[in-house]
Amino acid sequence: MFGLGQGGRARKAEFMSYANTVETSHKACTETNPRCHDTVGDSALRTVGQIVSPPRNNLHNRQLGMAGEEVAAESLKAAGYVIVDRNWRCRAGEVDIVALSPEGVLGFVEVKTRSNHRHGLPIEAITMKKLARMRRVMGAWLAQRDIVPVHRAVSLDLCSVDWDGHGEPVVKHLQGLK
Template sequence: MSGGPPEEFYSRKQKGAAGEKAAVRYLSAQGYNIIDSNWRCRSGELDIIAEYGEVLIFVEVRSRGGSPLQGTPEESVDERKIRQVRATARVYLHMKGQEERRVSFDVITVMLNEDLGITSLHHIREAF
């Protein structure tokens, strides 16, 4: 018997939260300074905002369960999502008075097992 309900009982939000938590742990362990997470404005949401050296990094986290029918997490970062993240990052930089800051857009993909445990995590630096 497993430690939790079968995968289909977890909501998309729960899966996303599990992936983001894993991404924060990973980035922190790699020496990134986490500035903010789930930052929202009218144009969208930024999953994780981190610093690494002088660079401000906007991290898009994509999580998937075990079903290959959903496609890979990487495939879910389409042109529409890239435009939204870039637009939201511009708002963030403007609101923080950091328009001249050097930035990077990274993607972290997380594959989850049926108990929301992490089966794999992949960090794509400067993804877009």
């Protein structure tokens, strides 16, 4: 067992104090709103045919993102894509979906989900910095599998998922982001 040392004990005490504060505030908000901070589970998503849509209550960002990725994957499959990989991570970042198009183009898909447009449209979340990160992740994914991009068509794509007023997803697939 490793000793924490003087600085380690202080950091642990500070963390435990913070954790207790968060737990106390969570208990307080849960008492006033029992559905506060619900976690994603079978009850958080309901399946309608092949489409996954969110429940009528507000989802937290992570839950909304997970539901959006599921909707995007189903939409890509319905369009004839084969899902090759999902949520692949490396030091450079993460790719949400890697999918092979019917034409043989390997698409690295970033999924952006919005329940409203207060923070802009999904496409507005793709900055030059984000595109550079997507390129690095794509390169790492290809390198890990010894795939040379010159010999295979690759594409950086965006799937934007918007929920309309009725909770139904609207998916747009933009190919070839530059």
